[in-house]
Amino acid sequence: LESVIVPTTPFDDQKPGTSGLRKKVKVFMQKNYTENFVQCILDALGEKLKGSTLVVGGDGRYFSKPAINTIIRIASANEVSKLIIGQLGILSTPAVSALIRQEKVLGGIVLTASHNPGGIRNDFGIKYNIENGGPAPDQITNTIYELTKKITQYKTTPSLETDRIIDVLGTRTFNVEGRTFTVEIIDSSKEYVALMKNIFDFHKLRALIRGTDKRPAFHILLDSMNGVTGVYVRNIFVEELGASPDNNVRRVVPLDNFGEIHPDPNLTYAKDLVNALKADSSYDFGAAFDGDGDRNMILGKNAFFVTPSDSLAVLANNLECIPYFKKNGINGFARSMPTAAAVDRVAAKLGKEIFEVPTGWKYFGNLMDAGRLSLCGEESFGTGSNHIREKDGLWAVLAWLSIIEHKNMGVEDILKEHWKLYGRNYFTRYDYEECETESANQLMQHLEALIADGSFVGKSFCSGGKSYTVAKADNFSYVDPIDNSVANNQGIRILFDDGSRLIYRLSGTGSSGATIRIYIECYEKEDVLTDAQIMLKPLVNIGLEISQLKKFTGREEPTVIT
Ligand code: VG1
Numbered sequence: 001l002e003s004v005i006v007p008t009t010p011f012d013d014q015k016p017g018t019s020g021l022r023k024k025v026k027v028f029m030q031k032n033y034t035e036n037f038v039q040c041i042l043d044a045l046g047e048k049l050k051g052s053t054l055v056v057g058g059d060g061r062y063f064s065k066p067a068i069n070t071i072i073r074i075a076s077a078n079e080v081s082k083l084i085i086g087q088l089g090i091l092s093t094p095a096v097s098a099l100i101r102q103e104k105v106l107g108g109i110v111l112t113a114s115h116n117p118g119g120i121r122n123d124f125g126i127k128y129n130i131e132n133g134g135p136a137p138d139q140i141t142n143t144i145y146e147l148t149k150k151i152t153q154y155k156t157t158p159s160l161e162t163d164r165i166i167d168v169l170g171t172r173t174f175n176v177e178g179r180t181f182t183v184e185i186i187d188s189s190k191e192y193v194a195l196m197k198n199i200f201d202f203h204k205l206r207a208l209i210r211g212t213d214k215r216p217a218f219h220i221l222l223d224s225m226n227g228v229t230g231v232y233v234r235n236i237f238v239e240e241l242g243a244s245p246d247n248n249v250r251r252v253v254p255l256d257n258f259g260e261i262h263p264d265p266n267l268t269y270a271k272d273l274v275n276a277l278k279a280d281s282s283y284d285f286g287a288a289f290d291g292d293g294d295r296n297m298i299l300g301k302n303a304f305f306v307t308p309s310d311s312l313a314v315l316a317n318n319l320e321c322i323p324y325f326k327k328n329g330i331n332g333f334a335r336s337m338p339t340a341a342a343v344d345r346v347a348a349k350l351g352k353e354i355f356e357v358p359t360g361w362k363y364f365g366n367l368m369d370a371g372r373l374s375l376c377g378e379e380s381f382g383t384g385s386n387h388i389r390e391k392d393g394l395w396a397v398l399a400w401l402s403i404i405e406h407k408n409m410g411v412e413d414i415l416k417e418h419w420k421l422y423g424r425n426y427f428t429r430y431d432y433e434e435c436e437t438e439s440a441n442q443l444m445q446h447l448e449a450l451i452a453d454g455s456f457v458g459k460s461f462c463s464g465g466k467s468y469t470v471a472k473a474d475n476f477s478y479v480d481p482i483d484n485s486v487a488n489n490q491g492i493r494i495l496f497d498d499g500s501r502l503i504y505r506l507s508g509t510g511s512s513g514a515t516i517r518i519y520i521e522c523y524e525k526e527d528v529l530t531d532a533q534i535m536l537k538p539l540v541n542i543g544l545e546i547s548q549l550k551k552f553t554g555r556e557e558p559t560v561i562t
């Protein structure tokens, strides 16, 4: 087969965000748009590209198939020697990470916009993951972006027949310009399931879910939200662990538009699951996942909500009951900056290192590779460990169930015991989605100016009978302890003298307008059983007052509260 060079012109909007390039499907459908970005990813790999193998797959959302065909043709022309692709293009984000590591390949191209809605009117996304299985660090995504601004041509093999190629398992080879080019279509879940079996004790988990003569079945309800995890949930929970396909799982068939829902596991977008648990108190546990399977939400009986920050702390405190950690030991812990500091207390008690990194999973990778980090998480429903280099929704659920089995306690009791021991970091996040970009930027500039004023530190703010005094304010920047790379402007932090925090940042995953996030946290040693929204109300009011959010955006209420 012959490769050809196609002239093209740059697009000016191909800057990858927090986790890859995410745009409306119709943007990716523009002539040469996807081709340009794929060519720039490959060009950014430099000398390593020739003869390399890459993993390709994603959450199966609309436009995945044409995008994969484009990747096959462009990769073949650029002297990639092999692509390993999930059947029908399906691979969860954690599965891609696991495959890159197991197969020891150069990297992977992940086709997903994660928790963003899918379908022809919604979002598509492309993300590159590096050799360690993790999202490409800033230095690589910046290189890709620079290339997209000056691309003049891409290489492709138009005569390579891609029709239905991803439908059938097996290996096919092509002769492209005298070189052998291989496409291997693999089972989407086989290797990932094997990995989970290695990490967890499936016998114990099966006994928990099925029940034994000593203990009734622990009744779970898992919601895949029509995303990619359906495939993995069926294989792991139904086939391996004996869960009921009718009563223990829901929405487990991946749909390319996620059934027109927002596949984001939180109290707003996974309301269906919350309601199902509230309606049927025989359920002991609920969990939901996002479109690409890296996020998780954990619920207990009657939909008792576990904040992701607390989830991380509880896991940190109980890891040793999981065989993987028994075997490999437990290095440090880490969280993203806006994530509540509950895990810091566990680290202090257990004498482990704790790291605070910017938002985005890519910042955990170096620490894991250096053997300094075993468990980490983000407030945005992301939890994971050093078994791979992405957050992992199913892993989190298996970890929770392992702890429940080990302690023989329900979710709520585990949380209450934890808070009694450590106190409670109350946390909430207010999201204002699709604000005007201009007004969102003005709000951030206003905050910058405010904290730059020397008199801001020491100021007190009062609301609802509570008073908070500013101890420190900055725009978070991070120096990676392993390679000393620097990430600036990662969010405005206002730290109060009692440990409470207000954090403001703009989202880097949206596809239209700007999303303002306000993260609100306070700590209570004794009063650990109050409703979080009530406890945090005074601080929320202060946060709105300081930012003058209403003035800048005209918004009365947030779009989502988590
Ligand atoms: C959001 C979250 C962040 C997460 C990122 C990717 O980013 O806040 O914690 O890592 O999404 O998650 P942002 O920039 O919109 O706040 V996902 O499941 O896309 O892979």
Ligand code: CO
Pocket (backbone or CB within 6 Å): 093, 114, 115, 290, 291, 292, 293, 294, 295
């Ligand atoms: Co995701």
